[in-house]
Amino acid sequence: MDSKVAAVLQGFIALTPTQRAEFVTVVNEYIGGNPPIQDRLTEESRRDWIIKVDLGPTSQICPCCGR
Numbered sequence: 001m002d003s004k005v006a007a008v009l010q011g012f013i014a015l016t017p018t019q020r021a022e023f024v025t026v027v028n029e030y031i032g033g034n035p036p037i038q039d040r041l042t043e044e045s046r047r048d049w050i051i052k053v054d055l056g057p058t059s060q061i062c063p064c065c066g067r
Contacts (some may be wrong), residue, residue, distance in 0.1 A: 001009075015023060 012020065013024060
């Protein structure tokens with residue numbers, strides 16, 4: 001399995017059932033060609049839609065990226 005796929009899968013597994021359902025819905029809309037979803041996920045608009053959190057130094061490992 002590709003390392004990026006494994007990282008996304010690891011993050012998906014860490015989600016709650018409600019978050020998983022939301023994630024699957026958004027991915028299906030993106031794959032289905034839903035223009036508003038695709039527009040939101042473009043590089044330019046992603047920073048306005050996805051919340052960025054700077055946790056600073058931490059002893060915990062990120063469940064999504066493993067860092």
